[in-house]
Amino acid sequence: MSTSALTEIRTQEQWVLHRLEGFYAIDNRLEVLRAVLEGKTTVSLRILDWFVTNYAKMNNISYISKSGKHVIIYLLYKSHLKAYSKKMFDPFCRWNRIDFHGMSTTVGQLNFFAWVMEDGILDYILEHRDEIHADMESRMGASTGKEDKSSGTRKKRHELSHSATKSLKRHSVNVTVSFT
Numbered sequence: 001m002s003t004s005a006l007t008e009i010r011t012q013e014q015w016v017l018h019r020l021e022g023f024y025a026i027d028n029r030l031e032v033l034r035a036v037l038e039g040k041t042t043v044s045l046r047i048l049d050w051f052v053t054n055y056a057k058m059n060n061i062s063y064i065s066k067s068g069k070h071v072i073i074y075l076l077y078k079s080h081l082k083a084y085s086k087k088m089f090d091p092f093c094r095w096n097r098i099d100f101h102g103m104s105t106t107v108g109q110l111n112f113f114a115w116v117m118e119d120g121i122l123d124y125i126l127e128h129r130d131e132i133h134a135d136m137e138s139r140m141g142a143s144t145g146k147e148d149k150s151s152g153t154r155k156k157r158h159e160l161s162h163s164a165t166k167s168l169k170r171h172s173v174n175v176t177v178s179f180t
Helices: 003-024 029-037 045-059 073-084 107-118 121-127 129-142
Strands: 062-064 070-072 098-100 103-105
Touching (some): 003 029, 029 045, 029 103, 045 073, 045 129, 070 073, 121 129
C-alpha cells in the first residue's frame, strides 16, 4: 500500500471523527453510547447487529422518525455500509482502537452508533427488544451444530433472513412540494 493511500485512509477517518465529535457533543448522546458499550442497557451489541442485519431485513421494518424522515432500516444500513465500508461502519470494536472521551472504541463503532441514534433505531430496538431477542434466539437456535457429527465436516453457510425488500410493500408517506 502506498503512503498516499495510507494518507487517504487516515484523512477519511479523521474527517468522520471530526463530524462525530460534533454529533456526540449534543445532548446526552455520549452518555447513551457509553451506557450501551458498557452493557448498562438492555440492548446488547449482538441484538443491535441482529436487528439491522437480519430482523429488519426479514420484516422490512420502516417508520417515520422524530425528524419526519421515512426510515427503512435494512436499506439504510446497506447504503451506509456501501458508503463507509465495514471498517468505518461497524457495531463491534474491530480494527484500530482510539480513545474517545475516555472510551476505547473505533471510528466505525462511533459512526454506527451515530446512525443508530440519529435515525431513532436505538429507540425502536428498546421498544421492541423482547420480540427481536426472541427472533434471534429462535433462528440462531435452529442453526446450531456447525459440524456434521457423522462426517466431521462443516455445514454450508446459508442466508438466515430472506429479504422482505425483494417483494413489494406500499408505504404511505406525506410529501410536501413547494416551488419558489
